[in-house]
Amino acid sequence: MGLLEDMKQFLESQIDDFLSKNPHLELQVIEQQLAQQETDTVELIVSLQSQAKQTEREILNTAQEIKNWYDRVQKATTAGRSDLATAAQERVNALLPQGNQLWGKMQGFKERTAKAQELLQTIKQRRIEVKAKSAAAQAARTQAETSSNTSSWGSVNSYTSTSDFADPLDAQFRRWEADEELENLKRKLGK
Secondary structure: OHHHHHHHHHHHHHHHHHHHHOHHHHHHHHHHHHHHHHHHHHHHHHHHHHHHHHHHHHHHHHHHHHHHHHHHHHHHHHOOOHHHHHHHHHHHHHHHHHHHHHHHHHHHHHHHHHHHHHHHHHHHHHHHHHHHHHHHHHHHHHHHHHHHHHHHHHHHHHHHHHOHHHOHHHHHHHHHHHHHHHHHHHHHHHO
16 A cells, blocks of 8 residues: 555645646636535535425424324313323323424524535635636736747847847848948949
8 A cells, every 4th residue: 555655645746746836727726626616515505405494394294293182182171081182192292392303403404504605605705716816827827928929029039130140141141232332332433
């Protein structure tokens, strides 16, 4: 396992080094991670809301069942059937903690949903910030490339215009052209 662990650490350090030299790619990786986190958080919220709704239905069913058994307690008491009234009351007493437990469960889902929604807003805000940084880095990179191309183009022009004598062919043409002008002047003066 030591070789695999060393290889993993080496690859991770190479990736980290590459990303640190290419910050725009690092920002893209972060943006992709944030997008995945956003998707996961939305799925979590939907799941929590679904579970809360299901628990709410269970609470309503339990409440209806409690009401039905309470009505039976009243009916049996009115009819003088204390044996049935006592058994029905025991059923009501057993259902009440179940309803309270379901209520706590639903509240837990709602609290987790609220926290997940806060997290989602934080992720969205962070994603906007990373997109802005990525766009700024890309613009800076493009500007640097443009200015690099422009300056190299300009340096080629300045090279040819300021150091003409460094080019032997250019120097020969200049001498030949100067000699031609001199010959023309001599002819004009000689006339």
